[in-house]
Amino acid sequence: DGGITQSPKYLFRKEGQNVTLSCEQNLNHDAMYWYRQDPGQGLRLIYYSQIVNDFQKGDIAEGYSVSREKKESFPLTVTSAQKNPTAFYLCASSDQRAWQFFGPGTRLTVL
């Protein structure tokens, strides 16, 4: 099956710890994205990558980091510098048709 997978589904972190969220796609899409969603809110763009080995900051990149070493993978690290990391994180990819395909999300809770 083609699609986007995110792991883990739920993640708990202690304050001061870095955590990495996984995002993998087998759709052969060049572009990949990370969004954050808070309760009752829309999605806000954290980082995006249009091609391997290149990525750009989105609207709320502070406290996050990414890498794009492979076309299929776009992991997001939530660092201890992110002051309010508890949120629902969504990864997406897109092709030339411009619409985005989303993964199932990872719910991060800081204890």
Added chain:
Amino acid sequence: SQQGEEDPQALSIQEGENATMNCSYKTSINNLQWYRQNSGRGLVHLILIRSNEREKHSGRLRVTLDTSKKSSSLLITASRAADTASYFCATAYSGGGADGLTFGKGTHLIIQP
């Protein structure tokens, strides 16, 4: 700030009725997209309308775009209980969305059986 703003924030209707949601945005766009999200899940793309289009249909969905008013509407006809979800509009700038989408806060739609 978020580009799109959906209206209403919440909508509850009876099964079989039509549901209309509106979206307003602030700056010029390349295209506008509508997505659906079931509780706690990822988003699913519904329909994309380009800035030079005025109306598009997909099954029970009808989307309109008025660039002069910077607004769009999503109509779901003959609603079903399974349509219960949150619906988001998202706008893409000159890059067509390659540099990410800007989402509104969404309309939470409840279909009463």
